[in-house]
Amino acid sequence: xxxxxxxxxxxxxxxxxxxxxxxxxxxxxxxxxxxxxxxxxxxxxxxxxxxxxxxxxxxxxxxxxxxxxxxxxxxxxxxxxxxxxxxxxxxxxxxxxxxxxxxxxxxxxxxxxxxxxxxxxxxxxxxxxxxxxxxxxxxxxxxxxxxxxxxxxxxxxxxxxxxxxxxxxxxxxxxxxxxxxxxxxxxxxxxxxxxxxxxxxxxxxxxxxxxxxxxxxxxxxxxxxxxxxxxxxxxxxxxxxxxxxxxxxxxxxxxxxxxxxxxxxxxxxxxxxxxxxxxxxxxxxxxxxxxxxxxxxxxxxxxxxxxxxxxxxxxxxxxxxxxxxxxxxxxxxxxxxxxxxxxxxxxxxxx
Amino acid sequence: xxxxxxxxxxxxxxxxxxxxxxxxxxxxxxxxxxxxxxxxxxxxxxxxxxxxxxxxxxxxxxxxxxxxxxxxxxxxxxxxxxxxxxxxxxxxxxxxxxxxxxxxxxxxxxxxxxxxxxxxxxxxxxxxxxxxxxxxxxxxxxxxxxxxxxxxxxxxxxxxxxxxxxxxxxxxxxxxxxxxxxxxxxxxxxxxxxxxxxxxxxxxxxxxxxxxxxxxxxxxxxxxxxxxxxxxxxxxxxxxxxxxxxxxxxxxxxxxxxxxxxxxxxxxxxxxxxxxxxxxxxxxxxxxxxxxxxxxxxxxxxxxxxxxxxxxxxxxxxxxxxxxxxxxxxxxxxxxxxxxxxxxxxxxxxx
Numbered sequence: 001x002x003x004x005x006x007x008x009x010x011x012x013x014x015x016x017x018x019x020x021x022x023x024x025x026x027x028x029x030x031x032x033x034x035x036x037x038x039x040x041x042x043x044x045x046x047x048x049x050x051x052x053x054x055x056x057x058x059x060x061x062x063x064x065x066x067x068x069x070x071x072x073x074x075x076x077x078x079x080x081x082x083x084x085x086x087x088x089x090x091x092x093x094x095x096x097x098x099x100x101x102x103x104x105x106x107x108x109x110x111x112x113x114x115x116x117x118x119x120x121x122x123x124x125x126x127x128x129x130x131x132x133x134x135x136x137x138x139x140x141x142x143x144x145x146x147x148x149x150x151x152x153x154x155x156x157x158x159x160x161x162x163x164x165x166x167x168x169x170x171x172x173x174x175x176x177x178x179x180x181x182x183x184x185x186x187x188x189x190x191x192x193x194x195x196x197x198x199x200x201x202x203x204x205x206x207x208x209x210x211x212x213x214x215x216x217x218x219x220x221x222x223x224x225x226x227x228x229x230x231x232x233x234x235x236x237x238x239x240x241x242x243x244x245x246x247x248x249x250x251x252x253x254x255x256x257x258x259x260x261x262x263x264x265x266x267x268x269x270x271x272x273x274x275x276x277x278x279x280x281x282x283x284x285x286x287x288x289x290x291x292x293x294x295x296x297x298x299x300x301x302x303x304x305x306x307x308x309x310x311x312x313x314x315x316x317x318x319x320x321x322x323x324x325x326x327x328x329x330x331x332x333x334x335x336x337x338x339x340x341x342x343x344x345x346x347x348x349x350x351x
Numbered sequence: 352x353x354x355x356x357x358x359x360x361x362x363x364x365x366x367x368x369x370x371x372x373x374x375x376x377x378x379x380x381x382x383x384x385x386x387x388x389x390x391x392x393x394x395x396x397x398x399x400x401x402x403x404x405x406x407x408x409x410x411x412x413x414x415x416x417x418x419x420x421x422x423x424x425x426x427x428x429x430x431x432x433x434x435x436x437x438x439x440x441x442x443x444x445x446x447x448x449x450x451x452x453x454x455x456x457x458x459x460x461x462x463x464x465x466x467x468x469x470x471x472x473x474x475x476x477x478x479x480x481x482x483x484x485x486x487x488x489x490x491x492x493x494x495x496x497x498x499x500x501x502x503x504x505x506x507x508x509x510x511x512x513x514x515x516x517x518x519x520x521x522x523x524x525x526x527x528x529x530x531x532x533x534x535x536x537x538x539x540x541x542x543x544x545x546x547x548x549x550x551x552x553x554x555x556x557x558x559x560x561x562x563x564x565x566x567x568x569x570x571x572x573x574x575x576x577x578x579x580x581x582x583x584x585x586x587x588x589x590x591x592x593x594x595x596x597x598x599x600x601x602x603x604x605x606x607x608x609x610x611x612x613x614x615x616x617x618x619x620x621x622x623x624x625x626x627x628x629x630x631x632x633x634x635x636x637x638x639x640x641x642x643x644x645x646x647x648x649x650x651x652x653x654x655x656x657x658x659x660x661x662x663x664x665x666x667x668x669x670x671x672x673x674x675x676x677x678x679x680x681x682x683x684x685x686x687x688x689x690x691x692x693x694x695x696x697x698x699x700x701x702x
Binding site for chain 2: 039040095129144149154
């Protein structure tokens with residue numbers, strides 16, 4: 001086994017080099033990349049670094065029969081990019097620390113790195129370091145992302161105020177429904193070939209979510225007061241986080257929550273309200289936030305200029321921090337922070 | 352179990368806050384620390400960031416019966432700080448991603464964070480983020496460290512040239528001998544109370560190694576050409592890395608390799624040459640490097656000013672990259688890059 005491990009580590013080294021085509025825009029920013037004790041990256045005048053770090057664990061965050069290695073790599077990077085996007089930042093560099101069980105094949109490892117490299121290329125990012133170790137059991141991958149944002153322009157959860165409008169930068173619930181669909185499929189559906197074509201976008205959104213860096217950058221560069229969060233744990237949990245951090249109440253208009261046709265179709269099939277996945281599904285990686293009402297048209301125009309979707313879903317009110325739903329017939333009900341996620345076997349929004 | 356997990360995660364959140372006393376020197380540098388999607392830290396004019404990321408895995412990098420949780424946390428941070436030190440950098444911030452099996456007690460988790468906080472305080476570092484997840488089996492901890500170094504002053508492995516002198520910033524072999532000692536002890540020696548007092552420094556060095564940031568900073572600020580590596584995989588492997596990266600031969604004078612009295616005593620006890628641990632033991636986290644011979648006195652004076660040890664252990668020669676030992680009787684033998692590490696069950700220097 002020792003020898004096999006050695007070969008795998010050498011492979012990772014090779015993969016790391018192969019998958020790390022450094023974007024031209026970053027070449028002058030990397031002083032030292034892979035191949036020394038640490039990476040050295042240059043800051044730019046007037047910018048702040050944004051740094052985050054997320055771990056994905058086999059049998060906790062993904063299962064071999066619902067996600068293939070390519071998607072695992074893709075998603076591990078995506079969740080970190082989304083954290084940078086949620087601050088209004090531009091992702092630049094990433095580091096990957098991976099713990100590999102002996103049972104994993106070389107091909108699977110290669111696919112993990114390919115998945116990351118594909119998404120990294122889309123966002124003009126460069127791999128600058130990491131670590132590769134053995135795991136006695138589960139595969140785990142930890143990704144650290146470094147990005148930057150104009151000094152003083154970071155968009156935090158604390159920025160919401162009474163009177164603000166609440167927006168979403170895309171449909172929600174697709175990823176949660178996609179996971180539900182994958183878990184329901186008998187024996188798992190690794191290649192997704194047996195799925196109904198109209199439902200494929202749900203699986204795609206769960207396995208290869210694309211973080212909304214563009215929206216975050218528009219908002220950061222707007223110069224306006226913006227509160228922002230990414231939808232990693234569902235709209236309910238993320239709304240609660242902004243409401244608590246800003247000391248305000250969220251009033252979401254249920255009729256305005258944007259849902260894709262695919263999630264509606266799947267809801268019909270399962271006889272389940274698709275809003276459940278919107279509120280509690282998570283991992284959609286769109287952005288939810290608040291801006292002053294007076295800036296509504298300006299924000300709309302900025303998004304329209306780049307043909308990026310934008311949905312107004314409610315307003316911010318004064319009161320004890322919390323989140324409420326406005327139903328059609330003028331009734332108002334509280335939206336609990338947590339929903340039960342049967343995959344993780346625990347309440348969502350607490351991890 | 353779900354509920355227990357939730358409580359543990361809440362505990363980590365608490366511990367993270369508790370253990371994160373932000374040094375005064377860094378308070379103005381943290382724009383956003385814990386509690387948002389990502390951390391935002393300010394660069395300083397004229398400095399480059401140094402970033403690295405290492406993972407420690409239960410039963411791979413440590414065993415419960417040789418290292419207690421405090422030491423695991425301490426060492427996970429130490430190995431990353433050492434990587435920054437090996438670039439001549441000053442460590443500033445760290446992120447911790449931890450995967451926790453259900454079997455771990457709250458107290459043990461608290462100790463992991465305390466171990467890190469102790470070392471962080473010593474180096475005036477601040478915890479700025481991370482992730483906490485469940486692990487279905489082994490405990491794993493990934494630490495990312497961000498540091499900075501004066502622009503253009505990073506000290507890499509590629510800087511060695513023919514005629515340079517080779518130095519070490521401390522004794523080597525102690526950590527490897529400490530591990531050997533711990534593994535030999537029947538049933539493990541968690542509290543180390545049963546060890547012969549004169550051997551305790553070996554265990555201390557293995558469990559709580561202090562990275563040599565001071566030496567790295569002296570060398571970076573000297574303005575001289577310096578090649579540098581930290582001793583994470585043993586003197587043999589680290590010497591090989593510099594020799595290969597710089598395209599030179601290392602000639603180490605065996606009589607000059609600095610050994611502690613404790614490692615000599617333990618070598619006598621075990622009837623084993625203590626140099627074995629110096630070459631192949633690893634995890635001493637002292638620095639090995641090369642400087643031009645003409646600068647010998649200047650470097651010595653810089654180290655003497657702060658009462659920091661410095662040992663001259665050999666010289667750099669022209670030739671096919673490699674490492675040789677000069678024995679007492681003018682013989683010269685090659686020093687192989689790898690030695691067998693019976694704990695890891697594989698060749699060292701390849702991970």
